[in-house]
Amino acid sequence: MVTAKVWVLKKHFEGFPKPSDFDLKKIELPSLQNGELLLESVFLSVDPYMRPYSQRDMKEGDIMIGTQVARIVESKNPAFAVGAFVVANSGWRSHFISDGKGLHLLPSSWPESLPKSLALGTVGMPGLTAYFGLFEVCKMKPGETVLVNAAAGAVGSVVGQLAKIGGCKVVGCAGSDDKVAYLKKLGFDEAFNYKTVTSLDEALSKASPDGYDCFFDNVGGEFSSVAINHMKKHGRIAVCGAISQYNDSVPQKGPYVQIPMIFKELRMEGFIVTRWNNRREEGQKALLKWVLEVRREGVIFFTVYLHHGLPLCKGGSLVVAGEVRSWYDFLLSDVIFEPFEDTQTILNMPDAFHFTETCDTSLWS
Amino acid sequence: MVTAKVWVLKKHFEGFPKPSDFDLKKIELPSLQNGELLLESVFLSVDPYMRPYSQRDMKEGDIMIGTQVARIVESKNPAFAVGAFVVANSGWRSHFISDGKGLHLLPSSWPESLPKSLALGTVGMPGLTAYFGLFEVCKMKPGETVLVNAAAGAVGSVVGQLAKIGGCKVVGCAGSDDKVAYLKKLGFDEAFNYKTVTSLDEALSKASPDGYDCFFDNVGGEFSSVAINHMKKHGRIAVCGAISQYNDSVPQKGPYVQIPMIFKELRMEGFIVTRWNNRREEGQKALLKWVLEVRREGVIFFTVYLHHGLPLCKGGSLVVAGEVRSWYDFLLSDVIFEPFEDTQTILNMPDAFHFTETCDTSLWS
Numbered sequence: 001m002v003t004a005k006v007w008v009l010k011k012h013f014e015g016f017p018k019p020s021d022f023d024l025k026k027i028e029l030p031s032l033q034n035g036e037l038l039l040e041s042v043f044l045s046v047d048p049y050m051r052p053y054s055q056r057d058m059k060e061g062d063i064m065i066g067t068q069v070a071r072i073v074e075s076k077n078p079a080f081a082v083g084a085f086v087v088a089n090s091g092w093r094s095h096f097i098s099d100g101k102g103l104h105l106l107p108s109s110w111p112e113s114l115p116k117s118l119a120l121g122t123v124g125m126p127g128l129t130a131y132f133g134l135f136e137v138c139k140m141k142p143g144e145t146v147l148v149n150a151a152a153g154a155v156g157s158v159v160g161q162l163a164k165i166g167g168c169k170v171v172g173c174a175g176s177d178d179k180v181a182y183l184k185k186l187g188f189d190e191a192f193n194y195k196t197v198t199s200l201d202e203a204l205s206k207a208s209p210d211g212y213d214c215f216f217d218n219v220g221g222e223f224s225s226v227a228i229n230h231m232k233k234h235g236r237i238a239v240c241g242a243i244s245q246y247n248d249s250v251p252q253k254g255p256y257v258q259i260p261m262i263f264k265e266l267r268m269e270g271f272i273v274t275r276w277n278n279r280r281e282e283g284q285k286a287l288l289k290w291v292l293e294v295r296r297e298g299v300i301f302f303t304v305y306l307h308h309g310l311p312l313c314k315g316g317s318l319v320v321a322g323e324v325r326s327w328y329d330f331l332l333s334d335v336i337f338e339p340f341e342d343t344q345t346i347l348n349m350p351d352a353f354h355f356t357e358t359c360d361t362s363l364w365s
Numbered sequence: 366m367v368t369a370k371v372w373v374l375k376k377h378f379e380g381f382p383k384p385s386d387f388d389l390k391k392i393e394l395p396s397l398q399n400g401e402l403l404l405e406s407v408f409l410s411v412d413p414y415m416r417p418y419s420q421r422d423m424k425e426g427d428i429m430i431g432t433q434v435a436r437i438v439e440s441k442n443p444a445f446a447v448g449a450f451v452v453a454n455s456g457w458r459s460h461f462i463s464d465g466k467g468l469h470l471l472p473s474s475w476p477e478s479l480p481k482s483l484a485l486g487t488v489g490m491p492g493l494t495a496y497f498g499l500f501e502v503c504k505m506k507p508g509e510t511v512l513v514n515a516a517a518g519a520v521g522s523v524v525g526q527l528a529k530i531g532g533c534k535v536v537g538c539a540g541s542d543d544k545v546a547y548l549k550k551l552g553f554d555e556a557f558n559y560k561t562v563t564s565l566d567e568a569l570s571k572a573s574p575d576g577y578d579c580f581f582d583n584v585g586g587e588f589s590s591v592a593i594n595h596m597k598k599h600g601r602i603a604v605c606g607a608i609s610q611y612n613d614s615v616p617q618k619g620p621y622v623q624i625p626m627i628f629k630e631l632r633m634e635g636f637i638v639t640r641w642n643n644r645r646e647e648g649q650k651a652l653l654k655w656v657l658e659v660r661r662e663g664v665i666f667f668t669v670y671l672h673h674g675l676p677l678c679k680g681g682s683l684v685v686a687g688e689v690r691s692w693y694d695f696l697l698s699d700v701i702f703e704p705f706e707d708t709q710t711i712l713n714m715p716d717a718f719h720f721t722e723t724c725d726t727s728l729w730s
Contacts, residue, residue: 260635
């Protein structure tokens with residue numbers, strides 16, 4: 001008999017999420033039926049999208065939504081071998097039973113040396129979001145200028161790097177000087193801290209006096225209202241996220257978009273990465289290739305996600321780079337961890353970072 | 366020596382345009398040089414777009430922008446014969462000299478019986494706007510549901526009819542009961558008066574409970590903010606105009622668009638018909654065909670534009686359907702004239718409507 005720990009949304013967020021909005025519960029899992037498998041989460045993602053989606057799709061008492069990298073602990077399904085790793089979309093649970101539907105085995109080309117947490121980051125949903133958003137929504141072309149906000153985030157950091165690889169000039173902005181330094185390290189041509197510039201309008205003009213062909217928008221709200229006036233004729237805006245509005249109890253207002261949309265003949269498109277579920281393999285293959293090959297030349301970096309099982313067992317805290325952080329911080333905005341330049345650095349880090357590699361179910365107790 | 370009368374923008378509009386914002390001036394035109402031609406305007410267009418464009422592109426003292434159907438009075442250019450008619454973009458002038466650049470001869474297939482004013486309406490810029498907006502921006506497909514606002518206007522009325530011809534369900538709204546009756550006569554499946562419905566939200570739900578695939582937006586502002594929530598997943602919004610905002614001295618605000626854009630993966634695109642200048646012939650040919658052929662089956666109607674030369678010579682008034690109307694009314698919103706169901710009706714109307722056919726330069730004096 002396995003006891004799963006699950007985090008339940010006790011109360012819908014009002015403004016910022018609070019620890020008291022959640023409840024930790026235990027659920028006894030039944031024995032496996034034929035065709036089923038038992039999985040243990042080894043990495044859980046905590047992403048900004050959870051705020052609007054929980055509001056829209058969940059009722060109080062539901063288990064919190066989210067994706068995970070999970071290890072197959074027991075299997076009565078011949079398609080899934082014990083010990084293999086999958087990406088699942090089963091919410092914040094330590095253990096769960098699946099019939100295999102909707103599980104994605106890690107690609108067979110995934111190298112042993114590459115942290116599996118990347119399957120929730122650069123080579124997972126956020127990376128695929130950057131990939132399809134840039135190539136299919138923005139229809140980015142070499143030589144263009146690309147603007148991305150929340151640029152140090154899981155999606156933004158990949159957007160900027162893919163755009164550089166694709167021969168574009170890239171301008172990024174983020175909310176702290178550390179993140180700006182990180183963006184420059186990633187190869188962004190221009191980067192600024194939107195919280196400290198005297199005028200966003202001026203900062204955007206200065207970073208690209210001719211304007212922007214593509215704008216990968218993760219933020220929405222006021223930023224977007226200023227940025228729209230900096231688009232070039234026939235510019236494309238990929239609306240990926242709206243983190244500036246996820247904590248609003250009353251919707252914010254801004255200038256109507258129609259007049260700039262018409263005068264500059266702009267195209268704006270909202271998108272969700274699941275649209276390209278049938279091309280997931282293609283995207284993941286491309287991202288893996290970049291991470292493994294291009295990275296060697298110092299071009300690609302990645303942001304490591306380490307939302308591992310600890311929040312489910314250690315009083316809601318995560319040990320990150322030696323610092324204990326409240327796990328629900330990650331729901332607040334585009335929090336990122338220390339970036340690492342290559343796999344070796346990661347492999348040299350303390351054990352706490354390699355939960356997947358040394359996954360020990362006793363940690364769940 | 367020919368004296369041209371020209372209307373000058375004396376003062377940029379503040380709020381609604383006023384007669385005192387304009388000045389009538391006389392300009393002596395020089396003799397023609399080789400390659401030049403002298404033209405006389407026989408129809409002038411007065412369109413809502415002039416409000417934002419004058420603000421953006423004109424300085425006080427400039428001749429008012431606008432297109433016209435003009436007759437060639439004298440020619441030293443072998444490509445243009447005296448007596449032929451062209452569409453020009455020379456602003457509010459009774460006469461002007463051109464080197465032929467930018468002039469569009471009326472298609473050779475234009476029947477004698479068809480009023481040339483249509484070259485400024487259904488078979489001109491507004492018709493082409495509807496054509497390219499629907500087919501290229503909305504990418505309308507048979508069986509879809511199309512929403513259009515300002516539906517009784519020069520563009521909207523063509524949008525609705527083309528969408529019907531294309532096998533769609535069409536919902537239109539306009540600002541008076543007369544216009545709504547007109548829309549129903551045009552074959553719109555549903556039509557309502559947005560000024561008298563108790564709730565726009567409810568009216569949109571009632572007209573199409575399943576929502577809308579395409580939204581051809583001529584209005585912007587609050588209407589668009591409500592309509593965006595009625596779009597189906599992957600809906601397309603063609604942003605053609607924003608008449609609700611053209612008279613604002615301070616920009617209005619509304620809810621940010623990003624969250625509905627993302628959740629429904631909507632595509633919104635602003636456009637200006639000049640983008641398809643290289644396909645003008647194709648569009649005009651298709652529109653002419655519809656006007657001449659499909660109309661016979663009672664499917665297509667058209668709105669006749671009769672902004673002819675009179676405003677330049679009769680104290681700023683237009684004689685329309687026997688009623689004297691202040692010509693600057695036409696700048697205020699989507700004013701339309703009485704619709705006519707076939708060419709014969711038009712041909713049977715009083716002479717005042719056929720200024721092109723019986724163009725007499727003495728009227729300019």
